[in-house]
Structures are given as structure tokens and as C-alpha cells.
Amino acid sequence: MFLEIQQIKKHFGEGESRVDVLRGIDISIEKGEICVLLGPSGSGKSTLLRCATMLETMDSGEIVYLGKKAVWSDENGKLNYADKKDLKEIQSQYGLVFQNFNLLPRQSVLENVALPLLYAGVRKKERLERAKEMLARVGLEERIQFKPTQLSGGQKQRVAIARAMVSQPRLLLADEPTGALDTRSGEQVMELFAQLHSEGVTIVMITHEPEIARHAQRIVTIRDGRLEQGGFGECRTEQEGDAS
Numbered sequence: 172m173f174l175e176i177q178q179i180k181k182h183f184g185e186g187e188s189r190v191d192v193l194r195g196i197d198i199s200i201e202k203g204e205i206c207v208l209l210g211p212s213g214s215g216k217s218t219l220l221r222c223a224t225m226l227e228t229m230d231s232g233e234i235v236y237l238g239k240k241a242v243w244s245d246e247n248g249k250l251n252y253a254d255k256k257d258l259k260e261i262q263s264q265y266g267l268v269f270q271n272f273n274l275l276p277r278q279s280v281l282e283n284v285a286l287p288l289l290y291a292g293v294r295k296k297e298r299l300e301r302a303k304e305m306l307a308r309v310g311l312e313e314r315i316q317f318k319p320t321q322l323s324g325g326q327k328q329r330v331a332i333a334r335a336m337v338s339q340p341r342l343l344l345a346d347e348p349t350g351a352l353d354t355r356s357g358e359q360v361m362e363l364f365a366q367l368h369s370e371g372v373t374i375v376m377i378t379h380e381p382e383i384a385r386h387a388q389r390i391v392t393i394r395d396g397r398l399e400q401g402g403f404g405e406c407r408t409e410q411e412g413d414a415s
């Protein structure tokens with residue numbers, strides 16, 4: 172199991188404006204799968220992803236990455252976090268991609284992609300080499316000195332994917348990665364995901380578009396703060412077809 176989430180609860184606001192967004196979420200992500208998290212706008216998909224990656228605190232619950240506890244509630248209901256060193260290791264296991272790319276506008280494409288390696292303490296020469304390799308893999312080797320503003324949406328998202336994957340995490344978490352893209356660019360991003368998946372990367376992808384969800388092996392839907400284990404996407408059917 173790559174990632175195990177148990178009973179995550181999270182609310183925003185207090186009193187009359189209190190909203191219980193996550194009301195006890197359980198989900199396990201298996202190594203090597205593509206899992207799609209579907210749900211209407213405002214249903215808590217991004218909040219769940221942010222909690223799962225410890226970008227946001229939660230009220231209670233437990234998160235385990237590759238057998239290592241990242242977050243857990245003790246018997247008094249107090250939230251505990253793994254120590255800094257363990258958290259850093261856990262966070263190196265996954266890469267993140269967002270709808271709005273979150274690229275640094277003043278840095279070049281190459282610098283954007285190399286950034287996670289700077290935080291990981293990789294020396295400059297190797298950082299730039301690895302970033303270049305990753306950019307070649309997403310088909311942007313000729314754009315490495317461009318600024319993000321000089322790229323199309325689809326190209327920006329491919330830069331963001333290169334940045335997420337440059338430290339070779341085995342899990343890719345994507346929050347509506349095609350949400351800001353035209354159909355063709357969205358397809359290119361999905362092709363890239365399929366390629367990463369075939370190389371062994373586990374993928375969790377949020378969307379509210381059923382059309383994107385067909386790329387999944389497994390679909391779960393968030394509704395009223397809880398998860399409904401849904402059906403299977405076309406990916407699994409294709410694979411089973413190949414195997415027979």
C-alpha cells in the first residue's frame with residue numbers, strides 16, 4: 172500500500188459559518204494504480220489532497236505513507252506529526268501538480284524544474300542536468316530558457332509535471348491537472364500520465380470531469396464529506412483485455 176488515509180476530518184469556520192468539509196475520509200492507494208477522485212465543485216477534493224500532503228492541517232485522522240506514519244491523532248484527540256526528517260522523507264515520495272501550474276513567473280522553465288532538487292540539496296550541475304532530462308521527456312527541451320509566461324497552458328502544465336517528477340517520486344498527486352487546459356492539451360497531459368504510470372508511478376488525480384475519469388483504474392467519489400467507492404475506469408478493462 173502506498174498511502175493509507177483513515178478517518179480524516181476537517182472543517183472550516185466556526186459557529187454559523189462552520190463547514191464540515193471532510194467528515195471521516197478513508198482511502199487506501201495501492202502501489203501502481205491510477206485512482207481518480209471525482210466530486211462536484213466545493214465537495215472537498217482539494218482540501219483532501221492538501222490534508223493528505225500535509226499542506227493543510229486537519230482536525231483528526233491518520234495518514235501513512237509506505238508504512239511510515241505521517242500524521243495521527245492520539246487518544247486525547249491531539250494531532251501528531253512525524254518529525255522533520257521523516258516528514259521530509261515522506262514528502263520526497265510524492266510529486267504535486269495543480270490546476271494553475273504554480274510556476275515561478277520570473278524563473279526560467281529550467282530553473283522552475285530544478286527547484287525541488289535545490290531543496291533536496293543536489294548540487295547545481297546535477298540539478299540542471301536532471302531538470303534538462305526531465306524537460307526533454309515532456310517534450311520541452313527547446314523551451315528550457317523560456318519564462319512560464321511565454322508558454323501555452325499545456326506547455327506550462329508539462330513544465331509543472333517535469334518539476335513534480337524531477338526528484339523521481341513514485342507517487343504523483345494531481346489536482347485538476349487538465350482543468351485549465353483545452354481538450355488537446357488535456358489529452359497530452361493524460362498521455363504523459365499514462366507513460367509515467369507504465370513506468371511504475373502511482374497516480375492519484377482529482378477531477379470533476381467524468382471524461383478525464385475514464386483514464387482511471389479506480390474511481391472514488393467524494394460526496395457530503397465522505398467517499399463512495401465507485402466503479403472502474405477504462406484503463407482496467409483495457410489491461411484485463413490485454414492479459415487474456
Ligand code: ADP
Nearest residue numbers: 183184192210211212213214215216217218219
Ligand atoms: P473542491 O476542490 O472539491 O472544489 P475544496 O476542497 O476547494 O473543494 O473546498 C471545499 C469546501 O471548503 C468549499 O465549501 C470551500 O468553500 C471550503 N474551503 C476551502 N478552503 C477554505 C478555506 N481556506 N477557508 C474557508 N473555507 C474553505
Ligand code: MG
Nearest residue numbers: 216217218346
Ligand atoms: Mg479543487
